Amino acid sequence: MPPKKTILRDAAPYLPELTLDCVILSFHEDRLKVLLLRWKGTQEWSLPGGPIQRNEAVDAAANRILKERTGLDDIFLQQFHVFGEVERYNREEIRHKLKHLIDPDKWYERAVSVGYYALVDYTKVTPTPDAYTEQCAWWDVQHTPALLFDHNHIIHVARQALRTQLSWQPIGYNLLPEQFTLPELQRLYEAILGKTLDPRNFQRKMLSLGILERLAERRRGGAHKSPYLYRFKKEQYELKLKEGNLFFT
Amino acid sequence: MPPKKTILRDAAPYLPELTLDCVILSFHEDRLKVLLLRWKGTQEWSLPGGPIQRNEAVDAAANRILKERTGLDDIFLQQFHVFGEVERYNREEIRHKLKHLIDPDKWYERAVSVGYYALVDYTKVTPTPDAYTEQCAWWDVQHTPALLFDHNHIIHVARQALRTQLSWQPIGYNLLPEQFTLPELQRLYEAILGKTLDPRNFQRKMLSLGILERLAERRRGGAHKSPYLYRFKKEQYELKLKEGNLFFT
Numbered sequence: 001m002p003p004k005k006t007i008l009r010d011a012a013p014y015l016p017e018l019t020l021d022c023v024i025l026s027f028h029e030d031r032l033k034v035l036l037l038r039w040k041g042t043q044e045w046s047l048p049g050g051p052i053q054r055n056e057a058v059d060a061a062a063n064r065i066l067k068e069r070t071g072l073d074d075i076f077l078q079q080f081h082v083f084g085e086v087e088r089y090n091r092e093e094i095r096h097k098l099k100h101l102i103d104p105d106k107w108y109e110r111a112v113s114v115g116y117y118a119l120v121d122y123t124k125v126t127p128t129p130d131a132y133t134e135q136c137a138w139w140d141v142q143h144t145p146a147l148l149f150d151h152n153h154i155i156h157v158a159r160q161a162l163r164t165q166l167s168w169q170p171i172g173y174n175l176l177p178e179q180f181t182l183p184e185l186q187r188l189y190e191a192i193l194g195k196t197l198d199p200r201n202f203q204r205k206m207l208s209l210g211i212l213e214r215l216a217e218r219r220r221g222g223a224h225k226s227p228y229l230y231r232f233k234k235e236q237y238e239l240k241l242k243e244g245n246l247f248f249t
Numbered sequence: 250m251p252p253k254k255t256i257l258r259d260a261a262p263y264l265p266e267l268t269l270d271c272v273i274l275s276f277h278e279d280r281l282k283v284l285l286l287r288w289k290g291t292q293e294w295s296l297p298g299g300p301i302q303r304n305e306a307v308d309a310a311a312n313r314i315l316k317e318r319t320g321l322d323d324i325f326l327q328q329f330h331v332f333g334e335v336e337r338y339n340r341e342e343i344r345h346k347l348k349h350l351i352d353p354d355k356w357y358e359r360a361v362s363v364g365y366y367a368l369v370d371y372t373k374v375t376p377t378p379d380a381y382t383e384q385c386a387w388w389d390v391q392h393t394p395a396l397l398f399d400h401n402h403i404i405h406v407a408r409q410a411l412r413t414q415l416s417w418q419p420i421g422y423n424l425l426p427e428q429f430t431l432p433e434l435q436r437l438y439e440a441i442l443g444k445t446l447d448p449r450n451f452q453r454k455m456l457s458l459g460i461l462e463r464l465a466e467r468r469r470g471g472a473h474k475s476p477y478l479y480r481f482k483k484e485q486y487e488l489k490l491k492e493g494n495l496f497f498t
Contacts, residue, residue, distance in 0.1 A: 248446065
């Protein structure tokens with residue numbers, strides 16, 4: 001029996017059976033945030049994503065979707081996993097929930113999804129819904145609702161990959177303001193790792209990477225003694241990104 | 250204009266426009282080796298790979314291909330990159346080189362490839378060609394011939410990913426014999442990183458992970474003083490694999 005046609009296959013300019021899902025993350029008020037979309041006429045949320053144009057590289061499609069949802073170019077973007085299970089989610093349930101938006105005979109075919117995560121500056125994003133959705137908003141990554149499709153799972157895997165990335169690349173350039181204190185940097189790392197770190201060990205390790213420049217100024221106004229401000233040394237930071245290994249340097 | 254049909258699209262049980270490429274690596278005589286296939290009636294080599302069955306998870310397809318080419322089950326297998334460029338290689342050239350094997354009007358469509366690498370025990374592999382190829386053999390990863398498709402590039406990206414992996418996971422369980430010396434382990438790491446490491450730093454870092462058990466015996470017969478034999482503590486090794494971060498532990 002030939003497979004049923006899908007909405008993607010009907011849409012001739014797109015690759016059939018391949019989609020993208022984007023876990024767009026930012027750091028705001030010491031919390032890791034994820035950008036979600038609410039589908040028209042529902043209380044159902046999902047990740048941004050979509051199909052890949054026939055004449056478009058997969059990475060270019062991810063950049064396009066990110067630009068459309070955030071307004072940003074040149075985002076730090078990382079492929080992290082291919083979601084290739086045959087039954088990724090309950091299609092019957094999706095068909096029912098979105099029947100007012102999508103021809104119920106479609107959305108019925110298998111799609112393999114390439115997962116990307118992006119790290120963006122919270123203050124620079126203009127959240128923008130797509131053709132199927134009416135709201136685009138930040139959610140605390142630890143308190144997302146039950147999402148459509150397998151998107152809670154995708155966020156879970158993205159967070160694991162991001163934790164892994166902390167051992168091979170510095171992170172922070174796209175997530176923190178230009179000047180920050182070591183405690184602020186530590187809170188970002190703790191939010192990603194999902195655990196608290198010993199401040200002295202953290203500072204020793206971060207400083208050993210040679211990517212931080214201490215400024216003359218201190219952060220004023222905190223409850224504790226004023227900590228120094230730092231910024232990333234762009235060149236060394238880029239070098240570490242390229243080396244791709246912080247353990248065996 | 251509708252796209253031309255491809256060999257994959259004609260083969261109804263497979264997903265169109267999605268393939269796998271497998272970089273199967275082993276460690277033998279202090280060298281990193283990669284398993285390559287020679288196409289029938291040619292001197293042209295490529296990586297193992299192939300399409301994904303319609304009712305098969307992408308990871309399951311990778312395991313199937315690995316089993317077919319090596320005879321091994323339960324291989325350490327890692328998705329590392331999606332090769333999603335529109336023009337991944339010179340299709341005209343491939344069409345010409347393989348015209349005796351493949352209908353020249355086919356192989357003309359875009360395919361996105363999911364790259365996997367596998368780490369296997371050299372001594373346990375039975376290299377086995379597929380339907381299009383007549384030889385399956387190990388090559389020194391630093392001295393591969395010019396390969397078909399974009400497979401030299403895929404090997405390059407796999408090696409980068411493997412270097413990265415050294416900073417978030419221990420490696421060696423599938424590549425070394427059960428008992429090994431620290432210099433032997435170091436030579437594996439050096440082969441992957443593509444550079445020499447300071448022995449004292451290497452030993453300090455590796456021992457700090459708590460995954461190595463020193464045995465009572467020493468390696469006899471070398472030119473130097475006999476080094477101790479070690480083996481991996483399976484349970485701690487697995488734990489480190491799961492943690493996925495060696496830098497911020």
